[in-house]
Amino acid sequence: MDDLAALRPTIFSSVPRLYNRIYDGITNAVANSGKLREGLFRVAYNSKKQAIMSGRNPSPMWDRLVFNKIKEKLGGRVRFLGSGASPLSPDIMDFLRVCFGCQVIEGYGMTETSCVISMMDVGDNLSGHVGSPSPACEIKLVDVPEMNYTSKDQPHPRGEICVRGPIVFQGYYKDEGQTSEVIDNDGWLHTGDIGSWLPGGRLKIIDRLASMFLS
Incomplete structure (x- = not known):
């Protein structure tokens, strides 16, 4: 400080x-x-x-x-x-x-996505979310029934955050096995994070897929 x-x-x-x-x-x-x-x-x-x-x-x-x-x-x-x-x-x-x-902005990203997946819009005063998708990628939520997260959840759809686009990496160096575990045949990167769609196209991080295996 x-x-x-x-x-x-x-x-x-x-x-x-x-x-x-x-x-x-x-x-x-x-x-x-x-x-x-x-x-x-x-x-x-x-x-x-x-x-x-x-x-x-x-x-x-x-x-x-x-x-x-x-x-x-x-x-x-x-x-x-x-x-x-x-x-x-x-x-x-x-x-x-x-x-x-001053402006306080929260974003969401990974090393595997060359950083930014989503970011709050300037002037958005609603807290508790990580903004809307970057123009450089697509985002979808995939059902995780074993954790009771689905696209039909109310009031907002929930599921594992998956990302596709030019920002997604090609794979882990000399590790095809681990690469195939996180990138599916359609090119979607499975982040392991659980998200929820809020009004206005805002993404909220609510859980982690790995958490179910930690207990």
Whole structure:
């Protein structure tokens, strides 16, 4: 965190594990700041969050009183936060948006797909999903009946996330056996992640196929 404050980045991409640490650090500092400051933070947070979620510009007063000091934790110049590698908690995503006053985007991808499979659209304030499909690939959900995930699930279809397109790799080096396990005859890469389609073509990660074998 000291390095970030010194380097003052404008674009910062990281993983949920670090964002969780940032969240814990800020909330612990607020809790130990005294009743008056903690109360001011709560009022400012709720007011700014409500404005952001309703598409309005929040009052700059809250930044001057509360959030500019928090922004300095990342150097004070960040205008974009990106998250990947694993799902980011919706509460923490909202928290980052409010405290740092910038766009927070979550994406989904794999090494086997040359990174991005899907990404949130700029201006999408709904948390808890990884956005819509990249233009460079197709995505479909395949039924996993042994885990009770199917395309007929209500209120939203669920299943294993499969990806096809030019971004998908050709296979594991000198390992045809493992390659055939993840890429089927139609060229679909089976990610092992369980997803659900939300309104607006948004993809949500809800489970992992391998989890059923871990117990």
